[in-house]
Amino acid sequence: MSAARPLAGVPAALPPAVFRRLWWALLVLALLPLARLGYLIASDDLGANPVEFVIRSLGTWTLVLLCATLTVTPLRLLTGWAWLLRLRRLLGLTTFAYATLHLLAFAGIDHRFDWAVLWTEVVKRPYITAGMAAFLLLLPLALTSTNAMVRRLGGRAWQRLHRLVYLVALLAILHYGWHKAGKNDWAEVSVYATVIGLLLGFRLWRWLAPERKGS
């Protein structure tokens, strides 16, 4: 396949100054939902159920950023834009940041760090179990995201470890869908499930057809 051929007009490598600007733009974009939340909190405009709003908003953006992170590799392979890979860490870490805030809002704001209640919730509610598992699996990925850790683990081991993100994606969509189960309202869940299905399906397809790999 045309893995190495860049699309017309955009080079496989970008001048450092252009790339840096792109990196910053993406960071600002990824932080916009957080800025919006901050603004809504400051202006006391979170609606009738502020706690629910904050938790759900953070959860939704975690899922969006997770999808964006998982889009990097397929997009790079389809376009040949090698520089895309260097944006992946930024997207992965912002995903982790939103996931952490989502968990903190649930544990801290909604349940005031009442550990007994939180433990019961994690154990008793399958959708919370799935969400918690997804977060715990994200943790080692975030901790090994530095260049030093990549070197220490060695590229191959690092890559194998970071395949955990596929499991995280499955757990995340399970967490979201399960939370809504019983309502028979799959409109939004099915959109995210389709996106994640396509992104993971792409990898499965490449894995099953090794001769088509670009390398």
Added chain:
Amino acid sequence: MLIRRPADLPPSEITPERIWRQRRHWVQAAAAAGLLAGTGARAQSPTAARLPGRPSPLSTMEKPTPYKLVTEYVNFYEFGTEKDDPPRLAPRTLRLRPWTLVVDGEVRKPRRFDLEDLLKLAAMEERIYRLRCVEAWSAVVPWTGYPLAELIKAVEPTGNARYVEFTTLADPQQMPNLRSSVLKWPYTEGLRMDEAQHPLTLLTFGLYGEVLPHQNGAPVRLVVPWKYGFKSAKSLVRIRFVEKQPVNSWQQSAPNEYGFFSNVNPTVDHPRWSQATERRLGEDGLLARRRPTLMFNGYGEQVASLYAGMDLRKFY
């Protein structure tokens, strides 16, 4: 404005003290309402028709949830599953006149009520009730209506009437989300006869002293304050008296999550979340603690006897 009493007022026209005191109570109630309006808590719709009711001793003293929140954060799945779907869509599409409520089944005098007749059936009362949603949020709402028992009396149920089934309008022309299969339409709910006849059970036509906004179940709905909110069916077109226990829409949709009785009960969890605590709309900001949920939503004194000897874990 200063009103002077004319010197030649005949004694017969002087208001008896009892009536005067009653009026005074009204003025105070109105003043209280006015005060709340000043703080923004009663920013009612500028166009809605007034529908006052006399104050009731069954009202709670708790502070009513602001009108804006009560009318903007609504579950009414016929219009969509998001809280802001009904306030956005219902006022545009739901037609409130003409409106007919059919009351039939095991009754001696089945009737088709025009809304205008229904409004005149009994004296309107204002009932300030706590509302506890099964989703673990709550509100305090000043409803206007009269006890459902008044309607039940008017149609004379037979000895076979053991349950009452309530049906919500299901018109795809007026309700955009009927296309979806979120629930099986029409939305139906049910009560046992003694629950339906209980003085707290209110046939409701208004809130905040005005006719019900479209999205809150206009023009006529049920309010059963000791049960989760979904039992209080909206926009009723039929009330049927039956012998067998009806299957309500939520029970049909997810029998392991929603039962027939659905009494507010902090000790019986929803499978996906705890019912021990709740968030009060408009009061429980980001920094507030969840408040403990009360058995029967705090109406235990009035209704606990209805369920004496029943295992409420089994009959959730």
